[in-house]
Amino acid sequence: QGLVVTQLDIQPGECIKVKGKILSDAKGFAVNVGKDSSNLMLHFNPRFDCHGDVNTIVCNSKEDGAWGEEDRKADFPFQHGDKIEICISFNELEATVKLPEVEFQFPNRLGMEKIEYLAVEGDFKVKAIKFH
Numbered sequence: 001q002g003l004v005v006t007q008l009d010i011q012p013g014e015c016i017k018v019k020g021k022i023l024s025d026a027k028g029f030a031v032n033v034g035k036d037s038s039n040l041m042l043h044f045n046p047r048f049d050c051h052g053d054v055n056t057i058v059c060n061s062k063e064d065g066a067w068g069e070e071d072r073k074a075d076f077p078f079q080h081g082d083k084i085e086i087c088i089s090f091n092e093l094e095a096t097v098k099l100p101e102v103e104f105q106f107p108n109r110l111g112m113e114k115i116e117y118l119a120v121e122g123d124f125k126v127k128a129i130k131f132h
């Protein structure tokens with residue numbers, strides 16, 4: 001089990017910065033934000049090599065424990081061993097994941113009005129978390 005933060009109260013326009021290092025033999029990692037582990041606004045899941053996906057970011061939502069429709073992104077701006085900072089923000093329409101060179105959007109399917117939950121899982125070592 002990776003890092004889990006609950007009782008957050010992140011409002012639209014605010015951002016969660018997760019800084020850390022991708023393991024050198026990473027198969028995949030995930031950053032989840034939402035209400036709790038069963039209700040996710042965004043499951044942001046870069047896959048180096050897992051579930052049959054190679055170098056693919058899979059995004060999804062989860063409502064009452066049920067996964068939604070997957071959204072596979074075209075870009076894969078990650079490499080094994082990278083030190084990265086991911087900045088997650090949202091509004092009533094969509095969640096945004098900002099990286100230095102590129103950003104990804106994912107629809108706010110559940111219409112969440114705040115983020116209370118953050119979890120980082122898999123082959124990623126969290127160094128710091130900042131809330132702006």
Ligand SMILES: C=CCO[C@@H]1O[C@H](CO)[C@@H](O[C@@H]2O[C@H](CO)[C@H](O)[C@H](OCc3cn(Cc4cccc(/C=C/CN=C(N)N)c4)nn3)[C@H]2O)[C@H](O)[C@H]1NC(C)=O
Binds near residue numbers: 028043045067070121
């Ligand atoms: C083609 C067959 C049917 O279609 C597949 O059906 C699978 C099951 O539904 C989906 O997969 C599921 O997709 C979900 C999103 O939609 C979640 O990602 C879920 O994972 C949840 C989960 C998270 N976590 C923690 C975690 C997260 C990241 C890395 C690790 C560990 C790293 C391992 N490191 C090693 N070993 N060194 C651990 N555990 N489970 C995944 O199982 C596939 O996408 C889907 N593929 C396609 C093309 O459609």
